[in-house]
Amino acid sequence: MQTYLVTGGAGFIGTNLVRHLLGQGKAVRVLDNLATGYLENLAPVRKDIEFINADIRDLDAVWGAMEGVDVVLHQAALASVQRSVNNPITSNEVNVTGSLNVLWAAWKAGVQRVVVASSSSVYGDSPVHPKVETLRQRPISPYAVSKLATEAYCQSFNLVYGMPTIALRYFNVFGxxxxxxxxxxxxxxxxxxxxxxxxxxxxxxDGRQSRDFTYIDNVVQANMLAAEAPAGISGIFNVACGASYSLIDLVDRLNRLLGTSLRPLHTAAAVGDVRESLADISRAHDLLGYAPHVAFDQGLRSTLEYLGAMLPMAAPLYAHAVGVR
Known part of the structure; x- marks a missing residue:
């Protein structure tokens, strides 16, 4: 039985990965300091996993977590553009130094492969669309810079130490x-x-900024394909749906699903924000076999169902949302 280490495994993406891995019969170890993750996310599977409450900035803790691990899915990060603008030092410590700790400990432990979460934010405001992995990066925010640095470390560990690494550039994941x-x-x-x-x-x-929204099940699929790819496959891959929607369009779709007619309020554009985002996913398709199987509207419905169960005040609109098809 393969053993997977999921860093940030109590967070949004990590929780979904943990649940999927267990369903596939994998042994799962989670390392998370619960700064942004929630242990209750893992409550239904807590007895089936090994949980380590630790920070990826603690190299000794990361050393210990690597023992007997075959594959690392590295999701731990401070994943927010605005958070990085407010506190770039901590963002760098967690996202860059923490990721270096994970890569170094993985190599020393003889891990077979490390799959790292990166971000579409590394492209910045490049006017070229769709974004291909070979496009020159133009990071704007400290968060984007930290993710680009992590990608560079992944490539370095592959070239210098021969450790198979893959960085997945996530595009606006939700679910x-x-x-x-x-x-x-x-x-x-x-x-x-x-x-x-x-x-x-x-x-x-103005709400015309656009995003290639990617439902979580597609991201889980990409991680599993990357983890199971032949040793000769490494590098950077976009993970998205290959379709773009404006924020105005997002509000319109939510209104339709919820049966509401709410008009959005507007305020000044956020510092460090990217105007447009659209991915070319052909490299992931050709080399990993990635093909997103959950479309945007289907993902929105599933998200509303989850939120409706989680937020009692939303019960009436939740009932409407799950009835819309």
Whole structure:
């Protein structure tokens, strides 16, 4: 039986990966300091996993977590552009130094492969669309810089130490277990939670900024394909759906699904934000076999179902949402 280490395994993406891995019969170890993750996310599977409450900045703890591990899915990070703008030092310590600790400990432990979570933010505001992996990166925020540095370390460990590494550039992931209440919550859970309570969402800017929204099941699929890829396959891969939607369009779709007619409020554009985001996913398709199987609207419905069960105040609108097809 293969043993997987999921760093950040109590967080949004990590929780979904842990549950999938267990369903596949894998042995799972989770390393998470619970700074942004929640142990209750893992409550239904707690007895089936080994949980280590530790920080990836603690190299000794990371050493210990690597013992007997075959594959690492490295998701731990401070994953917010605005958080990095407010505190770039901590963002760098966690996202860069922490990732270096994970890579170094994995190599020393003889891990077969490390799959690292990166971000579409590394492309910055490049006017080229769709984004291909060979496009020159133009990171704007400290968060984007930290992810680009992590990618560079992955490539270095592959070239210098011969350790198979893959970096997955996530494009605006959404779905169950994503926290809608955080000050740094992603746009879909934040907007959905507000609108399910009958409150209008606030858009930073004019709302014409676009995103290649990617449902969590597609991201899980990409991680598993990367983990199981032949040793000769490494490098950077976009993980997205290859379709782009504006924030105005997002609000319209949520209104339709919820049976509401809420008009968004507008405020000044956020510092460090990217205007447009659209991925070319042909490299992931050709080399990993990646093909997103959950479309945007289907993912929105599933997200509303999850939030409706999680947020009691949203029950009436939740009932409407699950009835819309």
């Amino acid at each position: 169950p277990y994503q926290d809608p209440t955080s000050d740094y919550a992603a746009v879909i859970p934040k907007f959905a939670a507000l609108m399910m309570r009958g409150a209008a969402p606030t858009i930073y800017g």
